[in-house]
Amino acid sequence: MFTTVALASVAAHAGPFVGGFGWLFFLIPLFWIALFVILFATVGRRWRRNAWAARGWNQPARRAESTLAERFAQGDIDEVEYRARLEVLRANAGYPQA
Known part of the structure; x- marks a missing residue:
């Protein structure tokens, strides 16, 4: 019984980075930042290419x-x-003359 209480107390005070989903605290924002960077880079590149x-x-x-x-x-x-x-x-040429 003592070991169960001791382990529960250690797990409660260890914080979210020892186990569980604490690492998601950093990975979820990094995922969204990477997604937006890729999205804007792709759309921006296509927009610049089409404008050119x-x-x-x-x-x-x-x-x-x-x-x-x-x-x-x-x-x-x-x-x-x-x-x-x-x-x-x-x-x-095939384009209208000015």
Whole structure:
């Protein structure tokens, strides 16, 4: 009988970290924090990717226009050639012209 009372008294004073569900005190908040971080990272990445694609800067035609504009700015081509090539690029691009 004495050992049962002694063990009950030790278990009562040992606190929640010796046995039982005391470790859940730390794991449950860590689980929710990790879940929200993963959720926001995934949604944010998809949102940024869709926003980037909506601008059209990842399309080959936009990159070609950028290269053409750089060549015109450097003086490699004149204005007539620039406008002619730009017209060809925009005619074949498949997005509305500004």
